Structures are given as structure tokens and as C-alpha cells.
Amino acid sequence: MKRIDSIFIVDDDPITVFGIRKMLDFVVECRDISSYKNGKLALDQIHQRLEANEQVPDVIFLDINMPIMDGWQFLEEFIRLPIHKKIRINIITSSIDDLDQKNWMRYKSMTEHPISFNNKPLKKHEIAEITKAA
């Protein structure tokens, strides 16, 4: 089984968070999986870890529609952070809006971090595929 140091799940829907956690149990070995109800909470945590010189996540599962700070607003700030390693970002959404696809392409071109776009529901084998250090 793959070993990942740290995984963030950013989603306001507890069922989705439960599902992702459960599937991750089958595919990776990770001792540091944390979840955040919106982008702001996740971003605050990353800031804290950067300041404390702790490890930042290797993989982030990111929902788009969230209160306070949505997935795009999160990305906007995240890509500006002084992080030297590449972090895999997996967008998980039930949106089929063209605009979200366009936003994805835009952010993908703006950063070195690999970004994937995934529609719900996620299957176990898909999770296995996208959960690896970049």
C-alpha cells in the first residue's frame, strides 16, 4: 500500500468527507488525514504549518461549492503560497457547469501543482489513482 505523509480534505458535506476518508483507508497508508469545512479553515491550517515549519499536505481533496471561501478562492490564495514541493490537488465536485471546467483549466495553467478535476461519486479505484504524492 502506498504511503502518504499528509492529506487534506476540504469539503462542507460530512457524507463526502466520510466517503473519502473511508476509501482512503483502503488505498493508502496515511497517519495525517484532516478535513476542513471550507477553504478558509484549510488555508489557515496551511499557514500555521508553514510558520511552524511543519509538513504541508501532499494531497488535497477540494470541493468547489463551500461557504465563506469556496474552492476557487482557496486556489487563488494557495498558488501564491511559498511552497517548494509540488502538491497534488484533486477537485471533487458534482458540478457540470462549463464555467467550473474553465476555471480548472485556468488554475492549472497558473501553477506548478498538478490539479485534477473529478466528478462525484468517486470510486475506490479512482481514489487510488489520484492519491499519490506529486
Add this chain to the structure above:
Amino acid sequence: MLKEPRILAGNYLIKQLPTATVFLNRKFEIVHASDTWISYFYVKDHDLIGTSIFQFLGCAKQEWRLALGKCLKGAPTKTVKECHLDELGNEKWFQWSAIPWYDEEENIVGVIVQNEDVTEKMNNDLSLEKLHIVIREQSEIAKIGNWEYSASKDKLSWCDMTRKIHGVSTDFVPTLEKVIDFYKTGYSKNTISMVVNRAISEGTSWREKLQIVTPKGAEKWIIAAGKPIFKNEEFVGLIGTYQDVNDEVLTDMRTRENEKLLKTLIDHLPLNVFIKDSQFRKILANKAECDYLGANGPEEVIGKTDEDFYDKETARATRKDDLDVMTLLKPILGEERTSIKKGGEKVSFLTSKIPLIADDGSAYGLVGISMDITGLKQKEEELMDLINVTSLQNKKLINFAHIVSHNLRSHAANFSMLLDFLVSEKDEEEKRNIIEMLLGASDNLMETLDNLNEVVAIRTNVNREMEAVNINGRIRSVLQGLSSLIKENNATIENTVPDDLCIEGVPAYIESIFINLITNAIKYRSPNRDPKIKISAVKENDRTLLRVADNGLGIDLKKYGDKLFGMYKTFHDNKDAKGIGLYITKNQIEAMNGKVKTFSEVGKGTTFNISFDEKN
């Protein structure tokens, strides 16, 4: 034996003869000369007596020599005329004549020559001849013939041109009766009979444009003019002229017909047509143009410039167009222009201006053609508005479809995922946990469907009947329903809406709007102070403004302004926030043709302004 005339030098009798006379001997040498003859011909320097007469003749010399020879044999000479230059170099015409000179025994001893000064007569003859030529030419060119009637002889005489005009030959004998018959029956014949009769009885002259019919049946326009002649107050005759003006009259009539046709055409065109001269003055304006300018006829427009009809700005703009067209000689074709008249009336035109170019290549004016497209423009604007509204609604609809799709898909995804887990789960505890979640997801789905239903209901009932709603009545009922919430949160409500304020709306929506805004104000209260909500209203003309202001958390509109009324958007970390309330509120306001605006400052509070315009 040749008889020699006795030379009587200084014969006083001959000297005094009144006519210029000279006596010649048989050798045609001068023997005597009258003083008059001497004054005509004599040059003092040489001796006159004994000089040959031929010295005084020019080109007629040979002819005269023969004549004098015959004269010596007893035949009187024919006369010859010859030009002679006098001392001052003027032309003098003399007529020469000679008779034989007999002595007492009837012998011819010489010739007596007489000279007559015919200069004046010659000149008169010449001018008369010239005059005749001129008159004939004039009559040919102007096609004017003349005639004369003598009453005493009852004789009418026609000149050649008069005959030509009437289409008769030289042997035609005109009489007054025949002449009248040439005139076309009706107006022409009646008129000529009347004017001639009046001329004879009252002495008046006439000049009329009439029609005659030639013997070949051709109709011809003429100007008949004439006047009576009286001698000692007694009528003695008539004189007059005929002028053939057929071509001119026909051309004139054709021109007038063409003009009429053109004028009818221009006047009835549903376009404004005008012509301006180089000084920008109108010299032609059709009916549409006159009507547009508020004139009763072209005479109120002709000679005026655009400054007389339009406001300064428009007049300046048209003047610039006119100048460009006339100086650059380039037409303006079908360009859009807006004109504002002095009264303020605004009209949009599709305007063309074409320069009128003179032979020397410069413009002497311009033709303007304008089509009123105000109605068209208005329709275009209405259409644009409609397109904007439609595209906005379309956008909203797409947005709504995405929201629905997103929500249903996320629930479906959760179900699918949880069921997938459930099937393969061995642990009983975990199974119960998953079933619990499935039940929760089911409740969420039901709630989502209810919300969507509500939104659809509002949207599909856009045309729901509106009625006059008393605002304060609704507010009171809402406050009563929320009394326990208000009490629990220690909130104060300050309501200054006048009791008689009504708006056109849907009562249930108005209640729902107030419930939402008031519960939001309490839900997002500041942790530092008790909630205070002010409800007020202002009515201005047709516009009613409702205002709900709180002292709560406030919201950063720069960040979230565009999402505030979005579906499933929440902005505060509040566990009750579902992101549906304001979305429904906005839909309800819009369903009643209202608008909502938000003002907010983080940490101070939020104000919602809801406006209803009765005109909408």
C-alpha cells in the same frame, strides 16, 4: 466744217446757273462751268478752261466717253452715278447727265453736262434696303408675320411670313371673315372675334395667345396682336402681327407637365426632400419636409436656413454636413442623424445629401433626402431591451439549472457512495453508521427538493395576480410570528413604516421577505451587542422604498457582493446557514417587479433597500 463754239469766257449767265453745269466743246474740253460745278469738282491749281472732262471721272470714264460720243450725234445720254471724294475725303455721289449743245443754227457744238449731288438719296436708299433685309430676317427668325387691313378698300394684305404661318400659298386672297375662320372653334375663335370688334368700336389694341388650324388640319399656337388705325377720328383700318409660338408653347406645356409630374412625385414621397443653395438656404421643400418643419406650405420654408428651425447643436451639425458635401463634392449617403427642433422634438433620420454641381465643377447647392426612422429606432431599442431581459432571464435559468443539477447530483453521488459502502461493509456498527447517514442524506434531499420547488413556484408564478398590500399589516403579522425569536435574542425592532402605505404585490411574498430579512438580522447578529433592526419606508412619486437595517456582523460586499443572493451561498460560519433564504427573497422581490440593493460594513451592520416602481 466743224463748228466751234464761241468761247465766252466769264459768261456771267452760265456762271450763275443753280445746278452744277459744265459746257464742253466737241473735244470734250471744258468751255464754261457754273460756280456750283466748280465748287464740286474744281481744284484751283490748274487752268479749268480747256481741261478734258474725263479728268473728273473715275471708273465711269469709258462708259461716259461712249455716251458723250452719242450725244454729239444728237442723242441725250443716260445718266451714270459715280462716287467722288471731296476735299475732306467724304464720299459724295454724283449723278451725271448730258445733252447736246446747239448753236443758233442748230449745229451741235458740244455737250452740256449737269451733275446732281445724290449722296443723301443714295444713303437713304441703302438704309432702306438694309432695313428691309433686317425686317425680313427678323420675321424669318422670330416667325413673325404682319398684315394690314384697309377699311376703305376692304382689302386685307398678308406678308409672306403671315401666309407661311397660316399654311397658305401666295395666291390665297385673305379677307376678314376667312381670317376669323382660321381660329380654332371655341376659346380662340371667340376671343379673336371679340377683340377685333372691340378694337374697331373702342379703339383698343390686342395681344392674345391663341390656336389656329391650318388648311391641312394642323393646330398651331400663335400670338395674334394688332391695333386699329384712325384718321380724323374715323376708322380706316387695322394693322397687326402673327407670331408662330407653337414650338415654344408645346415645349412650355411639356416642361410644365414634367414639372408637375416631378412635383407630384416629390410631394408624395414618404421622404423629406429638399434642395439648398450655396448659402444653405432652402430653395425647395416637399410636402413631407414642410409637414415635418411645421410649415403650412413651401413658402414658409423657402429662403430659410436650418438655424431657423433647429436648435443650435443640430444646426451646427447640419451646416458642417452641408459644407462637407459642397466643398468636397462627396455625397453623404444613408447616414444616421438625429435632429432636434427648436421646440425640442427629437427625430432620427437616415439622411443623404448629394451635391449639385455646376458646369465649372463647383457646387451650387445640394439635394437632401431624409427618412424618419424614429419609430424604427424606438422599436430597435425596445427589441434591444427585450433581448437584454431575455438573455438575463436565460442566464438566470441556466444558473438555476446548474444549481439544481449540482444539488441533485451531489445527493445522488452520496447515496450511490454510501450504498456502495453498505453492500461491502462487514462491521455491524459501521453498517448502522452508514444507514444513519443515508437517512440524513435522504432528509437533506427532501429539503433541497422543497427549496427548489419553492423557487420554481416563485418563478412560474411571475404573473400571479398582484394586489394592494398594506405593508404595516404584514410587518405586524411577521413580528407576531417571530416574537419568541425576537425575545430570546433580546432584539429590538423599530418600525416607522406609515400605516397607510400600500404597494402592489403578493401578500405571502411580502411576509416571506420580512421573515427572511429579520431572521437573518438576528441570525447574523454581532456577538458584542443586542440586535437592533430598523424598518422604514419612503414614498417618492411612483417609487416606494422599503428599508431593513440591522447592526449585525455585516458582510464584505467587495468579496461576496455578487454571491450574496446566490443559491446555496453562505458567508458566515453559522450552522443554520443554508444559503437559500436570500436567494428566495430576491426571487420574490423580482417576481413583484421590485429591486433589491445592499449596503453593508463588516462589524457594523447591513441595510437592504427594496424598491418598487409602479411604472414597471
